[in-house]
Amino acid sequence: MYYFIPAWYGSERIWNSRVTPWYWTQATIEFDETIHQLRVFQEAGVERKLVIPHYCPQLRYDLHRQDLLETDYLSIFDHIQGISPHQEMLPIQVEDLEWPAHTSFTYTPFQIVAFCRGQEIASIDLGVDGNILSVRRVKDKETVYVQYLDDRGFISSVIYYKEGSPYFQDYLNPEGDWVLRELLTDASHMVFVNEAFQKQFKRETYPDMGEVVAEKLKANLGDLVPGQDCLVITAHPVNLPFVQQVGLGVSKVLSFYGQRQPLSQEDSSLHFSLKEVDLVITDSEKTKQDLLDLAPSLASKIHRLTSFDSRLRLGSSQERKESKIFFHLDEKDLPSQSVLQKMFEILAKNPLFEVIFAIYNASDETVAALDHHLEDLASKMGIASLGVQVDSRELGENHLLEDASLFEKKQDRYKVRNFFNENDIIKELEQTRLIVDVSEEPNLYTQIAGISAGIPQINRTHTEYVDHLKNGYVLGDMGEELETAVDYFLRDLKPWNEALIYSVEKIQEYTGQRLIAKWEGWMKN
Incomplete structure (x- = not known):
């Protein structure tokens, strides 16, 4: 059986998962590789169990939200509080x-x-x-x-x-x-x-809750069977000591994702963990190389394995006359005014294009300032309303005209949206035709989501997720090539379809039995 220890800890109190009322937006994108791995094992019917070290009274609700309710779990705080695994669920008013x-x-x-x-x-x-x-x-x-x-x-x-x-x-x-x-x-x-x-x-007493969790976790992981069970630990400063909590002969996998685990030569716990585990999985080539620099002698056990969000399905954008562009903005690395101006020029030339300027986990003040900045820019360009003279033949038979065959289309051609969770992003991407992210380092989840939904992406930096003229376009000159890249995928159906097929092949390579076979093959070597 595979046992997974995630890193879903609280931001204010490590061992407490914050209970969020419906009217609070949760300022985080929760998707990580553990969610992906569990869904893959769940769909493949492989025995797995989620080990939850932190206090999470709404755990069942959280698992349901991530489509993981079918996965069995071991809650350390259930053991601490004396709650039976068969505790009856009672509706309460x-x-x-x-x-x-x-x-x-x-x-x-x-x-x-x-x-x-x-x-x-x-x-x-x-x-x-x-x-x-x-x-x-x-x-x-x-x-x-x-x-x-x-x-x-x-x-x-x-x-x-x-x-x-x-x-x-x-x-x-x-x-x-x-x-x-x-x-x-x-x-x-x-x-x-x-x-x-x-x-x-x-x-009788403990200096902090971490000591209690460590005691109970060791007692529970002590039951793992050498040669049969495998412990998958997400790399996180809190999780690294858990590598020592299992007996000899139990296979161990350490999984890196994003910037969650700092990589430092001085971190003795990290070095010890890398040596102790049988397999190290990274989400990016950069993280893999950084780990190889830290521990070059462990090259044979360090492998890159992409995570995809299996809740995403191939979208329905091809069923819409309009082409929606999802333009991701990094609050700390906003694109230059010339790039935004070029995007507006593209909109003005193409009446059936629309843009969602997407920002994640931003404050209301940041969103308002961004909205105001975009309005000013559009106004200075003389296209404040982005009204465009449109031939009635372009609009189809459902549009009624009064007297002339030409009119000014006044609908919103762009909007700013602030996203706080993956489900809202997934919903937006269902009818998205193209993703643009020109940040110095493209957002990881946006790239994962784009491939998972089969949507081509435009970036300024090459990553292992997007291959030029395959499932995306890597810009050489943002000002000169942005329009070329947009036209490449939105003017001709063939490149867009090829990008879709390429993304599907990427997804199939890292999901289902293929992913599990990769894991097991690497651990045997």
Whole structure:
């Protein structure tokens, strides 16, 4: 069996996965190679188990969102909290929680607010599907404590407040008894074990939650069978020590993706991990080369393996008369004014082109400034509305004209969109005809998504994901060649179809049984 340890840790507290209400946008693109690998193994019917080291009370919901609900999991915090793998899932309503007499509920556009005799006593946050995430209990307008619900239908933990700040967090069993108590002050994050559950732990207190997780993880991974089981660890500073948690003879794979794991000559833990594992997988040729520079003697075990997002399907852009261009913008590396001007000129010349200027995880202020900048640029060019004289024959029989055969098309030809998750990007790409990313280093997920959806891409930098005049176009001179590149894929159907076929072949090379066969072949060598 394959055991996968991901790196889906919290940004503020490593061992706590933040519970996000539906009205908060989660400022991250969550796709990584673990998601891809699990989907491949899931579709191939290979035995696999996800090992979750961190506290995640909404784990089932998260797995469902990533199409991984069919994959079995081992939750370390379920073991810590005494939750059975067969824990029954119970639907829970607001009224099922404990409330004083005469409590009434007001349903606002964002939260459910509870009142008792005219005073607010609680606010309830919900998930996207209307499931209860947390209950903030209030007294005299001050937060007293916050209850976090497990998606199986019980209160999983409680954070108690002192003088307006979190003081400690109790982790509960399904019966409501606290098992661990973690201090949340600036001075200490010590963890205390409830005397009633002391037999389940080796110590009465721990300096931090990481020590508890390490103890329980080692106990669970100790059951792996040499020669039969394989542990796949995502490279992350928190995960590297887990390489030592399994016995001799158990195969180990270390997987690198993006910039998640710093590569440093001084990192002894990294060097030890590279030597201990049987196979090292990287997502890019650059990362592979950097690892080879760190450990040249380990060249035989370091291999590059591309990740694709299997939720993406070949799009339906060929069914639309209009050609949508997905122009990715990097907030820290915005294209020059001349490049944006060239894009507007291309739009002005081609009435059936439209552009989505896509930016990821940006603030409202950044998006507003970008929108204003694009409007100013278009206005200075005299195409503020991007209105273009269009012949009625170009528009098809569904467009009605009043008197003339020519009119000015006033619909929005471009817009700025801020994306916070992969699902929204996937939806946008369904009818996208071409991707443009002229950043110095093209966005990794955009490139993965483009290949996964069979969409050709225009970049200024060559990467192993896009081959010139195959599934994309690598610009030599951005100002001169951008229009040539756009015309190459959007004026003639043949290059676009060839790019689609090329992408399909790339996907097939790194998915399904082929990917698993590559892994197993490399580990035998």
